[in-house]
Amino acid sequence: MKNIQMVDLKSQYNKIKDQIDTAVIQTLESTSFINGPIVKEFADSLEDYLDVKHVIPCANGTDALQIALMALSLKPGDEVICPSFTYVATAEVISLLSLTPVMTDVDPDTFNITADIIRPHITSKTKAIVPVHLYGQSSDMEGIMDLAKEFGLYVIEDNAQAIGAKYTFRDGTVKNTGTIGHIGTTSFFPSKNLGCYGDGGAMFTNDDEIAKNLKMIANHGQEVRYYHKVTGCNSRLDSIQAAILNIKLNHLDNYSFLRNIMAKKYDENFLEIPELSLPKRQFNSTHVFHQYTLKVIPELRNSLIEFLKVNNIPAMIYYPVPLYKQEAFSSFVNSDFEIPNVEKLCSTVFSLPIHTEIENSSQDYIIQKVTEFFNKI
Numbered sequence: 001m002k003n004i005q006m007v008d009l010k011s012q013y014n015k016i017k018d019q020i021d022t023a024v025i026q027t028l029e030s031t032s033f034i035n036g037p038i039v040k041e042f043a044d045s046l047e048d049y050l051d052v053k054h055v056i057p058c059a060n061g062t063d064a065l066q067i068a069l070m071a072l073s074l075k076p077g078d079e080v081i082c083p084s085f086t087y088v089a090t091a092e093v094i095s096l097l098s099l100t101p102v103m104t105d106v107d108p109d110t111f112n113i114t115a116d117i118i119r120p121h122i123t124s125k126t127k128a129i130v131p132v133h134l135y136g137q138s139s140d141m142e143g144i145m146d147l148a149k150e151f152g153l154y155v156i157e158d159n160a161q162a163i164g165a166k167y168t169f170r171d172g173t174v175k176n177t178g179t180i181g182h183i184g185t186t187s188f189f190p191s192k193n194l195g196c197y198g199d200g201g202a203m204f205t206n207d208d209e210i211a212k213n214l215k216m217i218a219n220h221g222q223e224v225r226y227y228h229k230v231t232g233c234n235s236r237l238d239s240i241q242a243a244i245l246n247i248k249l250n251h252l253d254n255y256s257f258l259r260n261i262m263a264k265k266y267d268e269n270f271l272e273i274p275e276l277s278l279p280k281r282q283f284n285s286t287h288v289f290h291q292y293t294l295k296v297i298p299e300l301r302n303s304l305i306e307f308l309k310v311n312n313i314p315a316m317i318y319y320p321v322p323l324y325k326q327e328a329f330s331s332f333v334n335s336d337f338e339i340p341n342v343e344k345l346c347s348t349v350f351s352l353p354i355h356t357e358i359e360n361s362s363q364d365y366i367i368q369k370v371t372e373f374f375n376k377i
């Protein structure tokens with residue numbers, strides 16, 4: 001049996017090595033390393049895949065969020081609502097732009113923010129909402145878009161963990177996550193579901209005016225070379241990464257499919273373990289299982305993770321600390337600020353390996369060891 005890893009990028013690469021190597025060598029031969037034709041080709045392919053009007057590639061998922069916020073002409077002190085149970089980048093860019101992150105609760109079963117959670121946080125200063133489609137399934141986008149409309153707010157979807165997930169509206173319309181809000185953002189960090197072999201990111205929008213702004217900001221605030229309209233930044237996806245992504249995009253649906261098979265097998269085998277709660281599916285979203293995240297009673301989490309580690313099975317905690325407890329964001333909350341649901345999640349969640357290259361025998365072994373742990377206690 002192979003060493004079990006949280007992600008196995010080596011085996012994944014080996015399966016598509018010929019295609020990837022050819023594409024990388026072609027890019028090297030072209031020496032068009034920045035803004036080469038392949039970057040546009042990839043953006044076009046992703047537009048088709050997501051059924052969205054504009055895909056604007058950039059340097060990473062954090063930049064994507066930052067540029068998205070910069071494109072909305074917000075003023076210092078404007079409030080932006082985001083979940084407090086997410087990766088740091090979501091709130092970091094809000095704070096970096098001198099906006100105020102309003103860090104909220106999440107639904108303890110789907111791990112995502114909802115319209116009901118957001119509503120009481122809306123003030124006259126609220127300008128935008130950043131829902132995060134955590135672990136690979138959509139937030140309640142219909143509710144969130146209705147709320148945004150009611151209060152005239154922008155919605156930026158942080159889709160770094162859910163690319164390829166589909167959300168169904170009440171009227172039956174199906175949309176890809178990241179294409180529902182005013183702007184969607186994603187990351188192509190290597191371990192993401194659509195990952196490159198370095199850093200990369202992108203923004204999505206159906207709005208021509210916003211697309212123009214995003215493009216301009218990512219390119220030093222210029223539309224015409226050497227004429228800078230606004231203070232922008234330098235955020236580009238390089239051609240080699242675009243060439244790799246253009247190939248991997250063809251495999252994305254299959255990767256999601258394989259992740260779902262793995263998740264289903266975990267579900268079936270863990271259903272009878274009373275100390276574990278299985279990841280709940282959002283009823284109107286597909287799941288692409290960026291992470292397979294369970295909840296376990298807090299007293300057992302450390303010993304379970306330790307037991308798995310001794311047996312060469314990695315398990316990770318995403319995320320151990322609520323964002324409002326991070327020193328970096330201490331100025332935005334009182335020291336006794338606490339959200340019970342999020343505190344609880346931070347002490348109960350753990351994620352098991354889920355990726356596209358796992359061997360059946362490896363998953364069987366993981367299941368066997370998890371089961372053994374609970375049989376022994």
Ligand SMILES: *Cc1c(COP(=O)(O)O)cnc(C)c1O
Pocket residue numbers: 060061062063086087089090132158160161186187188189199200201
């Ligand atoms: C990975 C991730 C990001 C940031 O992406 P980078 O490419 O690492 O900058 C932002 N938000 C979420 C939810 C992520 O998982």
